[in-house]
Amino acid sequence: MKIADVVKEQARKAKEASKVLAATETAQKNEALLLMARKLRENISEVAQANQDDCKEAQEKGISSNLLNRLKFDRAKIESRAAALEGIAALPDPVGDTDYCTRRPSGLEVKKMRVPIGVVGVIFEARPHVVPNVGALCLKAGNAAIMRGGSEALRSISIMGELWEKTLEESGIPTAAVYVISTSEREAVNTLITLDEYLDLLIPRGGIELIKLVKENGTVPIIKHFNGICHVYLDQSAPEGIATRVTHNSKLLMPEVCNAAETLLIHEKAARRLLPPVAEALVKDGVTLKGCPKAKEILGWMEDATEEDWSTEYLDLILSVKVVSSLEEAVDHINNYGSHHTDVIVTDDYNGAKKFSRGVDSGVVLVNASTMFNDGEQLGMGAEVGLSTDKLHARGPVGLRDLTSYKYVVEGSGQIM
C-alpha cells in the first residue's frame, strides 16, 4: 500500500475511534493513561536504547547540537513522561464539563458544555516526548491523535507508538485512537495536512518551512506552534540579583527550545549598573553577546548586533543586547521584532509592570520570572501539546481544556420566539 493510502486509512479509523472516545467514561480513559505510564517504565531500557540509536545516527549525520539536545530522551526524561501521564490521569476530565450557565428571561437554561474536538493531527520535529504527551492529552480530552515525528526520531517514536497500541488494546479502546506514523517518507506529511475529511485540527510544531507548507497546501484548520523570539527586559528599577538570575535561566536552561530568550533589552538608566554583572554570568557559561552601539559603549568587547539580529531565533548560546530609552520603547521593540511568544520584564516598579503586561502582545508575558515558565505544567493546566503562537482557539501553552470544543445545551419548557 502507498504511504498516502496508509495515512488516509489510519485517519479514517481515527475518525471512527474518536466517536467511541467521545462517549468513553473518564475511568476507562484514566486506566489507559496509567497503563501507558506502567508500560513506559517497564520498557524504559528499550525506549532509551532506541533513542540512543537515533542519537547515534543523527550525530553521524552531523545534526546540530541544539537539535541533538531536543532529540535526547534518556531514562530520566522517560521517567518524567511516565509521571506526566499519571498527572494527566489525575486531572479532571474536561468532557461534559459546563463553564457558562445562565437562566434567561425567557426561562431557558443555557449551559456551555465541553466536548471533544474529534481527530487531532500533530506534526513535530525531533522531540520524542511529544508521543506520550500528545497521546495522553488527546485521549483524556476524548480526541483521537495521529502523530508524525521527524525522521531523526523514528526509532524512539515508533517504539512508543507500539506501547500506545498495546495499551489501548488492553484497555478496550480502539487502537486507532492514538497513532504514530512510523515512516520517514515526506509523503506522509503532504497527505496528513490535506485530510480535512477526517482531521478536525492540525498542530504543526516546527520551523518556517513546515508552517509555509501547511499554509500553502494544507486544508485542515491549524494552531501554529511557530518560532520564539523571546525577550527579557530589564527595567530601570530592576534588582540586580533577579535581573541576573532570570536572564541567565531564560537563556541557558534550554537554549534549544522556543521559549529561550534571544534578546536582552535594558533601560538606559540601568545599563551601566546591570549590563556588566548580567553579561559576566552569561559569558562565564559560554554565551556570545551581540550588542547595539549603546551597549557597546559599556562593554566594548561585544560583537556588533545588526538589524537582522533583532528578529533572529538563535536557539543557541547567543544573545543580542539592546539599550532602550524607555519602557515604551521596550514594548514597541518586542511587539515589532518579537514573535508574540514569551516576554519578560524584570522590575521593581508596580506601574511599569502593569504597563508592560498590558502593552506586550504575546501569548505569555511574565513579570520577574524566567521565560522557561511558559509551560503547561508550570502554569497549572497539566502538560501541554505545545506553545501556540496563534491568537485563535488557543494561545500560549495548549493544555487539556484547549483540546476541547463546546456546545450550548439549552433546556426549556416549550419556548418559542
Place this chain on the structure above:
Amino acid sequence: MKIADVVKEQARKAKEASKVLAATETAQKNEALLLMARKLRENISEVAQANQDDCKEAQEKGISSNLLNRLKFDRAKIESRAAALEGIAALPDPVGDTDYCTRRPSGLEVKKMRVPIGVVGVIFEARPHVVPNVGALCLKAGNAAIMRGGSEALRSISIMGELWEKTLEESGIPTAAVYVISTSEREAVNTLITLDEYLDLLIPRGGIELIKLVKENGTVPIIKHFNGICHVYLDQSAPEGIATRVTHNSKLLMPEVCNAAETLLIHEKAARRLLPPVAEALVKDGVTLKGCPKAKEILGWMEDATEEDWSTEYLDLILSVKVVSSLEEAVDHINNYGSHHTDVIVTDDYNGAKKFSRGVDSGVVLVNASTMFNDGEQLGMGAEVGLSTDKLHARGPVGLRDLTSYKYVVEGSGQIM
C-alpha cells in the same frame, strides 16, 4: 486605484487602527456605540429608503423570496439595531478581563487576560443588519472590522458604512476601525481572503461556494458560518402542544435563516398521535411536507422524501419528515445528515433529554425550545456576528467574548526553573 489596492490599503489602515483600539478605554468605545445608535435613528428614513431601492432592484432581477426576506431592512429592523447597539454598549468590556487565575506552588500568580484579536474580516450575503452588529461587536472587543456585503445590499450597507465613518470621526477613533467595502466587484473578496498580513480572522458567512473559495484560496484563519440542516425530534413522550408549537416556530418564524428546521424526526410510537396535528399546523401556513415511507403510512398525501432530502437545506416552506424507531436512531440521523448546527428534542423524558443533549454533536442542542433560540442575544451573550459551524475557537453564536483572544500574565518575584 485598482479595487485590490483599495482593499489592501484599507486592511493596512485597519491593522494600524486595531493597535489604537486595543488601548482605547471602555468609555470611549461605548460613546461611539451610542453615537452610532443615534445616527441610525436620525437617518432612519435615508437608510430605509436605500434598502427599499436595493429591494426594488433585487426584485426586478428576480431574487428568490427567501433572499429578499434577508435583504429587507425596514424601519422596525433599523430601530432594533439601534437598540442592539445600546445593548452592546451596556455589556461589560471583555478586554483586560481575566478568567483563569491560579497561584502555583512556585509562587507564580497566573492570570489569563482577554485581549483583542486584531483585525476581523466579515464576508456576508444579503442581510444589512450585519453592518451595525459586526461593527459594534468588533469595536467593543477592541478589534478593527472590515466588511464586504453582497452586491444586492450595496446601497443599504454603504450608507451605514458612512454612518460608521462619521461616528468614529466624531468619537476620536481612527475611521479605519470599522470599514464597509462599497463595491460589488468580486475582486474585493478575492483580495480580502488572502490578506493574512493584516487580517487576523475572517468570518465567511454564506453558501458552499464562498466557503469553497475561502478554503481553496484564502490564507486568513477562518471561522466558518456554513449551512444549517437543523432538526426537530419528537420523542415518544413529547407533549402534543409543545411538539406542535416548537415545530411550527422552528420552521415558520424565519424559514430563510440557517437555524430554521429542515427535517422533522418522530419516534414511531408517537407518530400516529403527533404527526397529524403537527402536519395540520404546518400545512395551514403553507408548508409542503415530504415524508419517508413510514410517515406516508400515516399521511398518504405527503410528497416522497428522497435520500437527498435528508441533507438538503431548503431555506423555504418545505419540511422533510422521517419516522425513527428510537432516540438513538434520531441522534445517529442528526449526526450523519445534519450540519452540526441547531437541533431540538421535544420530550417529557428526563433521561432521554440527557441522552439527546449528550449525543447530538451540534453547536446548539435544545430541549423543548425552538431552533430560533440559537441566537446570541437570546442565549445571553449580547448580539452575535453569526452562528459558527466550526469547532475551533467559537461554536454556535459568536458573541463579544468570542471576538477576543487572551494572553497569560504571570507575576513572580524572581522565579527561575
